[in-house]
Amino acid sequence: MKFHQKPNTFVSHVHLIVEQLERSLSFYQGVLGFQILDRTESSVSLTLNGKDALVTLEQPADVLPKEPRRSGLYHYAVLLPDRKELAKVIQHFVDIKYPLQGISDHLVSEALYLADPDGNGVEIYVDRPSESWEWIGEQVSMATEHFDLRSLLSEANGEKFTGLPSDTIMGHIHLHVSDLVKAAEFYLNGLGFKVVYQISNQALFISSGGYHHHIGLNIWNGKGVQAPSRNSVGLKYYTIVFADEITRVSAIKNLELLGYHVHDYTAVDPSGNHILLTVSMD
Known part of the structure; x- marks a missing residue:
């Protein structure tokens, strides 16, 4: 988990x-094994280690169903x-017959994909040792391949799932954006990430500290797509952690030089994705 701590941005x-x-809680608690960390009338913060919120769920009074072909969440991982x-x-x-969207070998990681009851994309994955990742210059080799499911399942040694383990962390987020060039300006020149993998002019994978990606950006919903409505199902915001206050201040200044406004440590990328900019407590 070295890529998700100081001095990296993640x-x-x-x-x-x-x-x-309540429907969402049935999934996150009953299927994945999250526990409630904090609760209000309209929202619930969920944890796996008992102290850090990984996922917060909110049901606005005027909530709208998920809107198709918008910017926003592709999946969180x-x-x-x-x-x-x-x-x-x-x-x-497999045992509970929950529908999966895919299982893939990405060379740097192995992952399964599914959606929560609202269609929010979820990836659950494990990294291969970083020493085994192949780099060509500053680009890491990634792919989407099938893997030997029987071999992987044998690793469980008959142990049953009792919930995601307490040392599970947020590994990355993958976003639909409306314009890759503008997104690159915001995330690279503004927030300080670096491109480590690119799929032609369709997707960018960016990271800090040599990770395979902390953030994915794609235009698979279409170039120029609109941001979702304020109260529609999907991503309200996500949190980025900087190593220290100096790094955060520098990123905010860079964003402001690019013409982006940061209010209460919240920035909005060119596609309307909201980001809370925080500092590591370690």
Whole structure:
């Protein structure tokens, strides 16, 4: 988990809008094993380690269903500590017959994909050892390949899934954006990330500290797509953690030089994605 601590800049938390809070809790608690950290009448913060919120769910009074072909969340991704935990998760979904959207070998990681009851994309993955990642210059080699599911499932050694482990963290977030060039300006020149992988003119994968990606950006919903309505199902905001106050102040100044306004440490990217800019407490 070295890529998700100082001195790196990384994603730690997502705040989602959902249509029915209790329905969502049935999934996040009953299927994934999250626990409630804090609760109000309209929102719930969820944790796995008992102290840090990874996912917050909110049901606005005037909530709208998920809007198609908008910018916003493609998926958020929780990072497991090892392959055995991924095997247990996959077997769990098979046992309860929960629909999966895909299982992929990305060379740097192995991942499964699904959606919560509102259609918010979720990735659950495990990294391969970073020493095994292949780099060509400053670009890491990634792909989407099938892998030997039987071999992976054998890693569970008969252990049953009892919930995502407490040392699961937020690994990355992947966003739909309306313009890759403008997104690159915001995230690279503003927030200080670097491109580590690119799919032609369709997607960018960016990171700090040599990770395979802390943030993915794509135009797969279409170039020039609109931001979702304020109260529609999807991503309300996500949280980026900087190493220290100096780094955060520098990023805010860079954003302001580019013409972006930061209010109460919240920035809005060119596609309307809201980001809370925080500082590491470690």
